[in-house]
Amino acid sequence: MVPEHDVKLKDYNSFGLPAQGRVLLRVRSQADVRRVVDHPQWGRAPKFVLGGGSNLVLTKDIEAVVLKVEIPGIRLVAEREDAWIVEAGAGVLWHEVVAWTLDQGIPGLENMALIPGTVGAAPVQNIGAYGVELKDRFESLDVVDLVTGRAVTLDARTCAFGYRDSVFKRSSTEGGLAGKCVITHVRLRCPKPWQPQLGYYDLERKMEQTGIHSPDARQVFDWVCAIRRAKLPDPAVLGNAGSFFKNPVVTPEQCRDIIARDPHVVHYPMPDGSFKLAAGWLIDACGWKGKAVGGAAVYDKQALVLVNRGGATGAEVVTLARAIQESVYGRFGIRLEPEPLVV
Structure with a gap:
């Protein structure tokens, strides 16, 4: 791992806010996290975990060691009678996972299309849109402890998901894990049989406009993308x-x-x-x-x-x-x- 010094973080947060990271390390595997923990200098230093920067407001420079999570990979790890189980690396863009599952004929994530950010950040925020939250499609995730370097798998109960909340947003004084670990992989459960989630006004209006009252997952995906693009600005532009x-x-x-x-x-x-x-x-x-x-x-x-x-x-x-x-x-x-x- 090669440290980068005095890195401008403007391009690493979707708000485009000015700030610098004194030291930035790119994490591309669980082993990289353990290397940081075992390092004589970085291991003891305060750390700041950075994913896609889409849920971040930077008001100052980051003195802590910035761990830029870039772990790749998407794969189907199991197909059960009740669900498909898909695993993605924490550095993968969330929308890429949604699109990938549909391309593989796996429905279930379409309501959360075009949510910005990375897979590793999704459980932290318990992202959600149009009646579906991450917790509704969650199987398990892997973390690496930033003190011991030990890798652990956590289930939904341990993650303690709430509305735009999880154990990863809460400090240790609140019984949380904020700043104490790095999420490296997330596994998602896409249930069988698939049922469309259409109980939101914008989706109901799309059904009325198109005359399609029994949309498939790809149609819901297209509707959600169109709705979000009409309402929300592209961070690359604004x-x-x-x-x-x-x-x-x-x-x-x-x-x-x-x-x-x-x-x-x-x-x-x-x-x-x-x-x-x-x-x-x-x-x-x-x-x-x-x-x-x-x-x-x-x-x-x-x-x-x-x-x-x-x-x-x-x-x-x-x-x-x-x-x-x-x-x-x-x-x-x-x-x-x-x-x-x-x-």
Whole structure:
């Protein structure tokens, strides 16, 4: 492994925010992680694990050793009566896995098409879209401990998935694994028989527009890609980290109170009786669409997305996000929680 020094991280985060990594090491296998752990200098140094950088807001240079995870490979490891089991290296782009499975005749991941980022980051965030979350398609994953160098396989229970949450986002004081390990491989379970997940307004509208009411997995994939491309900016063109805030979950009483004041609020019932509110609608209702702080702005087509119009700093993104949070809380009494990691 050859260390790279004073690396500009602007090209390694989808927001395109300026920062430097003092030392960067490219991890392309489990053995590479163990080499880092065993190294007389790097082994004891603080470490920062970097995947695709699509869920990251950099506000400063990274003094810790940056481990840029680039582990390749996609393969079908098992076909059972109830499911296909697909394994992917942590450095593979998530969308590549979705497309690969469909090319192999394996449905199940199509609702999560075009979600940016790498496979290794997917369990950390418990990514999801259009009614399907990673936990719904999860089998197991492998991690390497950054202290001992030991490789361990973890199941869904140990990963403790929640809404845009997992054990990998929680600190050790919270019983979590944040900063303590590197995810190297993830195995996904695509269930048999396949059933389309179509219970979202945008997909229902596609069915009505096309007259296709029993779409196959490839059709759902195409619809999701079209919907996302129409709503969300391409990070290669306009820097962003996707949805910036989590959709807040409220009690039935809170939901009724908000509906009484704003009957058009977009809300979805949850299995436990609570309601999920559309954070983008709340932000838009507060008049934030298109507004900016320096080079950071609210995307004019989707208020849930913050973008880098050019030359934005991490500080400007954070200032804009906090102003939005205060505005939404002032009007609706709801505190929005950011999705990206702010460093």
